[in-house]
Amino acid sequence: MTRIILGLTGFAFIGFGAAFALWPAPMAAMTELGLATSTALVDFAATYGGFQLGFGTFLLLCLRRQTWVEAGLWAGLLALGGFGAVRVLTLLASGAPVRPVIFVALSIELGGVLLNGWALARLRRSPGAAA
Secondary structure, eight states, X not given: XXXXXXXXXXXXXXXXXXXXXXXXXXXXHHTTOOOOSHHHHHHHIIXXXXXXXXXXXXXXXXTTOHHXXXXXXXXXHHHHHHHHHHHHHHHXXXXXXXXXXXXXXXXXXXXXXXXXXXXXXXXXXXXXXXX
């Protein structure tokens, strides 16, 4: 089960990364970001798309070696935790209403944190769980 969660996390990052890389303008528009110049478009696609594609690939590579599964789960937990924590803090600090997509993203992030955390706890209780 731990490997399934790691795989799901990796594929989720790859899916979001592909969407941001292939359709940067519509993805940016979901959160009211305008990409007014080619420079902005390229940077947005690289930052949001390229990073997530690379990170998701790393997580899937962690599946290939049992000794990397724990590191992959920690990486997924911390990345999603970072996204979620900053999203919550800035949401609270802004004090203004936001579009529902922010809560969808937050739900995905916090759900991923819980799944990866559960998988880590399971892995720690049963060293053979990563196999």
